[in-house]
Amino acid sequence: MSKVFYVTTAIDYANAAPHIGHVYEKILADFLARWHRLDGYDTYFLTGTDEHGEKIAKAAAKAGKSPKDFVDELSEGAFRALYDRLGISYDDFIRTTQERHKRYVQQVLQRVYDAGDIYYAEYEGLYSVGSERFVTEKELVDGVFPGDSEPPVLRREANYFFRMEKYRPWLLEFLQNNPEFIQPAGYRNEVLEMLKEPIGDLSISRPKDRVPWGIPIPWDEGHVTYVWFDALLNYVSALVDKGNFESHWPHAWHVIGKDILKPHAVFWPTMLKAAGLPLYEKLVVHGHILALDGRKMGKSLGNAIDPTEVLEKYGLDALHYTLLRDTTLAADSPFGEPVIVSRLNSDLANDLGNLLSRVRTMLLKYCGGVLPEPSPADGEIAREGVSLAARVRPLVRELRFNHALEEVLQYVRSLNKYVNDSKPWELARDEANRKALGDVLYTVVEGLRIASVLLEAAIPNKARELRQALGLGDYGVADTERWGLAPAGTRIPEEAPILFPKLEALEREGKGQEGAKPEAAGGKREAKPEKAKQPVPKAEPAPANGPITIDDFARVEFRVAEVTACEKHPQADKLLVLQLNVGDHTRQVVSGIAQWYTPEELVGKKLILVANLKPAKLRGVESQGMILAGEDAEGRVVVVTPEKDLPPGARVR
RNA sequence: GGCUGUGUAGCUCAGCUGGUUAGAGCGAACGACUCAUAAUCGUUAGGUCGGCGGUUCAAGUCCGCCCACAGCCA
Numbered sequence: 064m065s066k067v068f069y070v071t072t073a074i075d076y077a078n079a080a081p082h083i084g085h086v087y088e089k090i091l092a093d094f095l096a097r098w099h100r101l102d103g104y105d106t107y108f109l110t111g112t113d114e115h116g117e118k119i120a121k122a123a124a125k126a127g128k129s130p131k132d133f134v135d136e137l138s139e140g141a142f143r144a145l146y147d148r149l150g151i152s153y154d155d156f157i158r159t160t161q162e163r164h165k166r167y168v169q170q171v172l173q174r175v176y177d178a179g180d181i182y183y184a185e186y187e188g189l190y191s192v193g194s195e196r197f198v199t200e201k202e203l204v205d206g207v208f209p210g211d212s213e214p215p216v217l218r219r220e221a222n223y224f225f226r227m228e229k230y231r232p233w234l235l236e237f238l239q240n241n242p243e244f245i246q247p248a249g250y251r252n253e254v255l256e257m258l259k260e261p262i263g264d265l266s267i268s269r270p271k272d273r274v275p276w277g278i279p280i281p282w283d284e285g286h287v288t289y290v291w292f293d294a295l296l297n298y299v300s301a302l303v304d305k306g307n308f309e310s311h312w313p314h315a316w317h318v319i320g321k322d323i324l325k326p327h328a329v330f331w332p333t334m335l336k337a338a339g340l341p342l343y344e345k346l347v348v349h350g351h352i353l354a355l356d357g358r359k360m361g362k363s364l365g366n367a368i369d370p371t372e373v374l375e376k377y378g379l380d381a382l383h384y385t386l387l388r389d390t391t392l393a394a395d396s397p398f399g400e401p402v403i404v405s406r407l408n409s410d411l412a413n414d415l416g417n418l419l420s421r422v423r424t425m426l427l428k429y430c431g432g433v434l435p436e437p438s439p440a441d442g443e444i445a446r447e448g449v450s451l452a453a454r455v456r457p458l459v460r461e462l463r464f465n466h467a468l469e470e471v472l473q474y475v476r477s478l479n480k481y482v483n484d485s486k487p488w489e490l491a492r493d494e495a496n497r498k499a500l501g502d503v504l505y506t507v508v509e510g511l512r513i514a515s516v517l518l519e520a521a522i523p524n525k526a527r528e529l530r531q532a533l534g535l536g537d538y539g540v541a542d543t544e545r546w547g548l549a550p551a552g553t554r555i556p557e558e559a560p561i562l563f564p565k566l567e568a569l570e571r572e573g574k575g576q577e578g579a580k581p582e583a584a585g586g587k588r589e590a591k592p593e594k595a596k597q598p599v600p601k602a603e604p605a606p607a608n609g610p611i612t613i614d615d616f617a618r619v620e621f622r623v624a625e626v627t628a629c630e631k632h633p634q635a636d637k638l639l640v641l642q643l644n645v646g647d648h649t650r651q652v653v654s655g656i657a658q659w660y661t662p663e664e665l666v667g668k669k670l671i672l673v674a675n676l677k678p679a680k681l682r683g684v685e686s687q688g689m690i691l692a693g694e695d696a697e698g699r700v701v702v703v704t705p706e707k708d709l710p711p712g713a714r715v716r
Numbered sequence: 717g718g719c720u721g722u723g724u725a726g727c728u729c730a731g732c733u734g735g736u737u738a739g740a741g742c743g744a745a746c747g748a749c750u751c752a753u754a755a756u757c758g759u760u761a762g763g764u765c766g767g768c769g770g771u772u773c774a775a776g777u778c779c780g781c782c783c784a785c786a787g788c789c790a
Contacts, residue, residue, distance in 0.1 A: 252720055253788050259719095260789090321787080350787090357786095391729090394722075395786080402728090409742065413755055421752035428751075466730080469741075476756090483757045488750070565753055 068104040069311040070095045071298050073319045073327075074113040074157065077137040078122045081145050083352050083360065083398070084320065086370040089151045090386050091349060091464070092318040096152055097520035098459050102540040107311050109301050110146065111157035112138040113294045115287075117192060117269070120276040130276045134160060145370065150379045150523055157301040159278075159293055167300035168293055169281040171338050172267075176282060180226045180337045181267065189215040197266075223268040223286060230333035231262055237332070243345065245328055246462055247393040250321060250348040254328040265330060267292040295331045299340065315343035321350055347462060349392045355399040368399065376400075380522040381407045381563070387464045387521050404566050411522070414475050415514070416562035419529055421482065422507045426555055429491045434508060434534065435501030436551040444481050444506050445546045447474060448513045452543045455517050464521075471517045478510040505551070508533055513543040525562055532559035621715035623705060624650065624672035624690070629662035641665065641690070643672060646712015650674075650687045660702070671703045671715055 072092045075085050089110060096108035114134040123133035138158050146153065157164060175181050188197040191208040198208045198215055206214050235258040238244060238251065245251035268286040269277065277287030298315060302308040319327050327346055335342055353359060354366040374382055377400075385403045388410070390396035426432055451474055458467035485503040490496040512530060516538045519526035530536065534553040542548055624643035643650045652672065671691040691703040709715075 249721055249787085256719060256789070324788090389728075397728090405742065408753095412753060417753050417755045419752090421756080423752090425751050469730090473740085479756050480758090482751075483749070486749085486751090491751085561753055563753080565755090 066099075066102075066104040067311055067314045068096075068099040068106045069302070069315045070099070070106070070108050071315065071317050072110045073317075073323060074111040074159065074294060074297050075142050076116075076119075077112045077114045077134045077142065078119050080137070080141050081370060083368040083370050083373075085142070086145070086149060086382075087352050087386050087390070088318055088320060088349060089146055089149065090383050091347070091392075093149075093151045093153075094383070094387055094464060094520045095316065095318070095347075095459070097523060098540075100152075101516065101519060102456065105310070107155070107302075107307060108153045109155050109157060109298065110151065110153045111155075111297060111301070112142050112159070113290075113297070114138060114158055114160045115277045115293055116290055117274045117276070120274065121192070131160070134158070148379070149370075149374060149382070152523070155301050155305065157297050159297055163304040164297060164300045165278045167303055168278050168288060168296050171296055171299075171334075172288065172292065173281045174339070175225065175334075175337045178337065178339075180229070181223050182226070183221060184224055185219070185221045186266070187217070187219040190218040191215045220270060222266045222270075222289075223280060223283075224264040225267045225292065225334070225337070227265045227330065227333050228261055228263055230336050231258055233336065234258060234329065234332055237342075244342075245346045245348065247348065249393055250324055250328070250346075253324065257325060257329060262329060265291070291326050291330050292334065295326065295334060298343070313341050313344065316345045316347055317343055318347045318349065321348050324348055347392070350390075350395040352386075352390070353395050353397045355397050355401065357397050373400065373403065377403050377407060377566075380525040381411060383523070384411060384468070384518075384521045388468045389465065391465060392462055407563060408565050410472055411525075412563040412565040414472060414479065415518075415529075418475060418479055418482070418507070419511060419532060419559075419562050422504060422511065423532060423555060423559060425487055425491075426504055426508075427557070429487070429500060430504060432555050432557065434549060434551055434553040434555065435505055437505035437509075437547065438498065438502050440506075440509075440546045442506065444478065444510055447477065448510050449544050449546050451513060451517060452540050456540070459520075468518070468521055471514050474510070475514050478507055478514070481510075482507060505549070508535075509546060509549050512538065512549050516540060516543045528560075529562055532556060532562070621691075622646070622672050622674045623669055623709045623711055623713040623715060624652075624674075625669050625711040626665045626667060629665045643670070643688075643690075644711045645672060645674065646710065652688050652690060654690050665702075668702070669704050669709065669711070671705070 070092050072088050075081060092108065092110065096106055100106045112134070114130075119134060120130050123130040126133055128136075143156055146156075159165075172181070186197070189200065191198045192215075193208065193212060197218070208215055235255070238255060238258070242248070242251065245254055267289050268280050268283075269289050271277075271279065271285050271287050274287055277289070278293055280286040280288060298317065299308065299312065302312055317327055332342055351359070352368075356366070358366065360367045381403055385406045386398070388406060389398065389402050426434065451471065455467045455470050458464075458470065482503070487500055487503045490500040490503065511533065512535055515526045515529045517540070527537065532555065533549070534555040535549055538548065622645055624645045626641050627644050627649065628642040630640050641652045641654060643652055650672065673689045673691070705715075
């Protein structure tokens with residue numbers, strides 16, 4: 064029984080530049096692809112871009128380009144170029160505007176039509192151009208569909224519909240009988256919930272005169288295929304084109320974001336069923352990447368990570384490793400540069416890179432740069448090493464990538480400990496210990512060989528560099544289950560670059576006060592957090608590093624807040640604890656103004672609150688923000704209040 | 717409003733089908749060592765496992781209610 068693995072990512076909608084979320088998903092899929100290749104699977108990895116639809120036609124028109132030129136530039140110039148630089152090891156990059164794809168979509172449409180599962184019907188309703196679908200009154204907020212810039216328009220259309228509802232009972236039963244089909248389980252529950260009620264039929268076409276940019280319906284030139292029937296079929300059309308449909312399709316794992324769960328978990332299986340095609344094997348759903356403060360990333364919020372920038376700054380291996388190590392599929396994960404820096408420095412530079420460095424130095428110094436002949440293996444390190452793959456493999460298959468990597472890192476740490484305990488530098492002082500010295504160094508090299516292979520799917524370039532620095536070649540996962548494959552007598556290179564240079568400088572981000580920034584680099588010195596930094600709110604002489612931009616300013620959220628209650632801090636005589644009414648909710652804020660105000664005189668006052676300051680505990684009491692105050696010539700602190708009355712919660716800008 | 721999930725040491729999180737003194741990494745303190753990228757290794761951190769009640773010989777681990785947060789749906 065040969066092992067086959069087919070992995071896909073969602074195809075990216077080519078209407079704007081790629082962001083970190085796109086990158087995250089490709090890295091997840093890349094990890095799976097690389098792991099399975101290393102583990103002896105006949106592996107095929109597909110990614111690509113989704114290039115049809117009204118939104119693209121509009122974006123192209125706005126850019127003054129033809130749709131074709133527009134998507135060419137984004138698909139090749141932005142998405143594919145970025146993925147190449149990221150080392151995404153795709154085997155095929157499909158574009159839905161390619162002939163091979165269009166041909167296949169038409170074939171399948173015709174087949175389903177002939178089978179009677181597609182019908183023609185008229186429909187009238189509110190249509191959101193931004194979201195490319197009909198919406199209901201209920202979904203509108205202030206007359207606009209959330210996320211759109213324009214209100215929906217009334218449209219009357221005749222479209223083709225796919226009889227999706229017909230397959231609902233079948234799908235529900237299938238999912239109940241196949242708990243592993245959608246992973247992680249939380250997303251499966253959501254789908255089961257959706258299927259408890261009618262899902263309706265799926266609109267699969269648009270009139271061509273309105274949306275010319277799409278694949279024509281084969282039996283009706285007046286219509287083009289609507290997004291999902293077009294896009295989803297890429298997973299199959301790419302295989303059919305290369306002739307490996309039969310061999311690979313039944314082993315397909317689709318990696319997707321939770322935002323497109325329904326199309327993949329509901330539309331797609333029913334489409335496949337109607338088309339008489341077998342189902343894919345597994346749906347791998349991931350959450351979203353959030354900013355470090357736990358909020359959504361967005362250009363307008365100014366907290367988005369630019370993938371190109373972090374790639375250049377930290378390298379692809381660190382980016383891959385960190386995104387795999389510090390996220391979970393089951394939930395949204397906060398991510399940012401401090402995470403990368405801290406993980407890069409501790410795991411990759413200190414634990415792994417430094418271990419390579421120390422063993423290389425000793426080999427060069429004590430053994431003339433030649434890997435010594437080892438004694439037969441019997442130690443703990445060898446036993447642990449050869450059994451490591453057996454522990455990592457299931458973790459990968461269960462999509463617990465963070466655990467899989469941590470497992471290997473633990474082994475790396477045990478190698479460092481082994482070196483410390485064995486003290487090769489002492490053995491080297493006495494010629495009588497030659498043999499023991501050689502055994503120790505060989506053991507570490509073997510351990511590193513094993514670790515490098517098991518980490519290779521996450522740090523593809525550096526794993527090979529590591530082995531090259533030891534004069535070693537490439538191995539598969541199975542080769543880590545045997546001890547002693549590093550050939551004795553191997554000569555290691557005299558020179559090798561530092562594997563993971565450490566980052567000393569942590570970018571100044573000016574994130575909230577004393578926040579959760581993992582004090583990454585520099586560490587030891589004198590970076591004492593300077594505790595009890597009481598924020599006596601005196602106009603905060605913000606590090607005047609030149610003027611700030613309007614965007615910087617926009618990140619601060621000021622609101623009017625009414626003091627509803629106030630008391631002295633139980634453990635600090637300079638602090639007051641204020642309860643504030645901020646319109647729709649209340650806040651507790653600790654402020655260092657006890658010398659200037661009594662609790663009584665503050666109650667009822669309206670103050671200005673910095674509402675999005677990261678919460679902090681001051682002497683054990685939580686402070687959810689900060690109030691504005693100024694200081695007069697005598698050093699007296701005065702709180703800021705609105706000149707005329709403003710309602711609690713009103714935004715100040 | 718309905719459903720699902722989350723809430724464990726300062727921070728990020730492990731803890732499968734209930735069972736020895738609740739774990740790891742990071743950060744911090746102290747110590748050891750010098751082959752190494754001021755790296756590594758060891759020790760220490762005394763956390764009501766969100767709250768209340770229940771089942772049980774025994775509960776972060778099961779049940780009920782409540783609180784907070786998130787997601788999905790309406």
